Structure formats: structure tokens, C-alpha cells
Amino acid sequence: MKNIIDLKNISKIYTTEAGKTIALDNVSFNVKTGEFVAIMGPSGSGKSTLMHILGAIDIPTSGTYLLDGENVENLDDDQLADIRNRKIGFVFQAFNLLPRTTVLQNVILPMKYGNVPEENREPIAKKFLTLVGLQDRLSHTSNQISGGQQQRVAIARALVMNPAIILADEPTGNIASSQAEEVMAIFQKLNDDGHTIIMITHEPDIAQHSKRIIILKDGQIVSDQLNYQYRI
Template sequence: MGDSQTVALSDVSFDIAKGEFVAIMGPSGSGKSTLMHMLGALDTPTSGKYVLDGQDVSKLTDDELAEIRNKKIGFVFQAFNLLPRRSALKNVMLPMIYANIPKNQRENLAKKYLEMVGLGNRLNHTTNQLSGGQQQRVAIARALAINPTIILADEPTGNLASAQGEEIMDIFKDLNEEGHTIIMITHEPDIAEHAKRIIMVKDGKLISDKKNKQKERSKSKN
């Protein structure tokens, strides 16, 4: 690339409050992946600031970022990214190992979160014995495992059939009702519709940031 810099994202500024359910939308190449990497503390901005939970994350070292990811961010990936050949329980317990949660508490916590996503009867199934939807639910339980500040989902339904996708979205809605902050990256409008707020990015710029009217309406009906 030589000396020229490719700017993936610039002049993007927004706040997300605790308890929000935000969808970040945009076509491929819009910079939404870069945005997701920033929000997930997987990468730091070359300039600008990212304040998470009152802490400026933009200038941290790799190890400090690892700790932020471990303590404050629960990832849900498009490709699930579970450890192969291990049980659902083991997968959910993985981030707890890095968070130094005492060994005797891990299994109970993992059980609790797996029950929350409806997999109470699949605790010891290995990942290859689970369907795609079930694997993504294990991934959500894993994201919950360290009680994160935000749950960051990157195209969580991208690898799933639409029925399974709906199930995942229902889980997200329930978690949001319980007070979890959820940020979801997607390019599918009907998935984004589940969120309460939709941020649109295009060509590295923020082009709209608005409350989801439809969602508000359906909520006021209830």
C-alpha cells in the first residue's frame, strides 16, 4: 500500500447508552466491520477516541485490550467460532478461564447461561453434535459468561436459516429486556428491524442514526 492510507472510517461519532439494542447497518465495504473491530476492542483507531464504560480504550496496549475484551465484551460471531470437539459447557467456560473465575464456580455459571439460551438439555453435547442455531446459542451463552458491558454480535444470523435466525433474535430481545446492552452488525434490513436503534454507515461515514419507529410502534402496542 506504500505511503497512501486507506481510510475505512472517519468523522463517525455517536454514543450508546446502557441497555440499548443497536443495529449497525451498511453495505459491504462501508466500514461497518472496522467499526465493529473498534467497538470490540479488537483494534484501536489511528485517531479519535473510544470510551467504553468510562474508560478510554483507544490508546491501550494489546494485553490491556485483551483484558477489556475479556471483562467487558461478549462476542457473537457469524461463524459461531466455538472450540471444536469440546462440549457446550467447556465452550462457555473458556472466557471464564481467562477471567480467572474460580474453577468451582465456572460450571454452575456456564449451566445457568446455557439454560438461559434454552440449551439446558444439551450441556455435554460437543459442538459437532449441535445444529447451527444451537451452536450460535452456545456462542451467546459464552458471550454472557463473564457478564459483559456490551454484547457485540457480528452478523449473528449470517450463517443460519431464517427460522433459526429469528430464534436468535428472540434471545437477543429477551436479553435486552433484562437490561443487556446489545450492538449488532448486520447488512440484512429485516434483522436490523429487531433493534431499537439503527445506525447506518456508508463509505466510512455515518449517514443516519435514528430510533427504530416500527419497533417503537410495536412496543407501544403491547
């Protein structure tokens, strides 16, 4: 299997007036196509920083990062934007849908920035909204639907550009546990269909949906194991 993510000796050091803070310390790991990885760790362990670097919304202080074969070093803002658009599907803890905008328009948004021909956008968006079970909520605005539904919209939005990887940052952190199961079921289905997923979570039972669990502590990987209790 091909490496989708190839991290080598990644460090991230924040320099503030109070001094240097090492958020990531020499982190290296690979993720192959079709994996479902959960990244866990206590708060302050560097998992959010790692997520930002994986998502190309932040750049490491040192180390190399190959995303789907492309080097994400020395890229300017616009080039990073382009990488994010084509390679990464984000699912945020706070959903981050455009307020007072319809479900359909929210899902279409990445395609506007990705130069997808206008006539293709709606069919693609509808296809993925059907996949997450929201085909009859197309013209609802984002504040008219439940948290779980909002997260499903966000998942559909993450899928429309056919990204190499889906990055989910505490995807169930803001939704009721009954709906969390629905969302996780979608992630598992996507993984079964061949999508590569990296998910950050601090909830062990959510992590159980993944096939591999990486645990961070103080900016270092302390454990990287296959999850044999992977629920089928």
C-alpha cells in the same frame, strides 16, 4: 442513562502499498445502557472496522473511545485482552466455537481467562446455557449441534463474564432463517433484561429487532435514527 460507549471523531486509515484507505472517517456516537443498536451499511462501508474497534480488537488511527468509562487508547495487547474479557461479549457470524469441544467447555472458556474461581464456572455456564435453552446439550460437542444451537452457545459464552455490552457481528448470517428468529428472540429477551446490544447486519428485517439503527456509508454515519417499527 449512562454512556456505555462514547466514540469521538474515530478514524481508521489503512496504509498499504497501493495507498491509503479510509475505513472510518470521523465517526462519533454514544450508546447508553439498555440500548439495542443495529449498525447497517453496504459491504465496504466500514461497519466491520467499526465493530473491531468497538470490540477492542483493533485500535483507531485517531479519536477517543470510552468503553464503560475506560479509555481504550494507548493500551497494550494484554490490557486490551483484559478489557475484552471483562466488558465485551462477542457473538460472531461464524460462531467461532472451539471444535470438538463440549458446549459446556466452550461457555466456560472466557471465565478461564477472567480468573473466575473454578468452582463457580460450571454453575455460571449452566445458568446461561439454560437461558438460551440448551441445558440438555451440555456435553454435546460443538460440531454435533445445529448452526442455530451453535449461535446460542456463542450467546451464552458472550454472557458469562457479565459484560457491559454484547457485540454481535452478523449473528444470523450463517444460520437458517427459522433458527435466525429463535436467535433474535434471545437477543430481544436479553435486551428486555437490560443488556446493551450492538449488532451488525445487512439484513433489514433482522435490523428491525433493534431499537436504533445506524447506517454507515464510506466510513461515515449517514443515518442514526430510533427504530419506531421496533417489534415487540
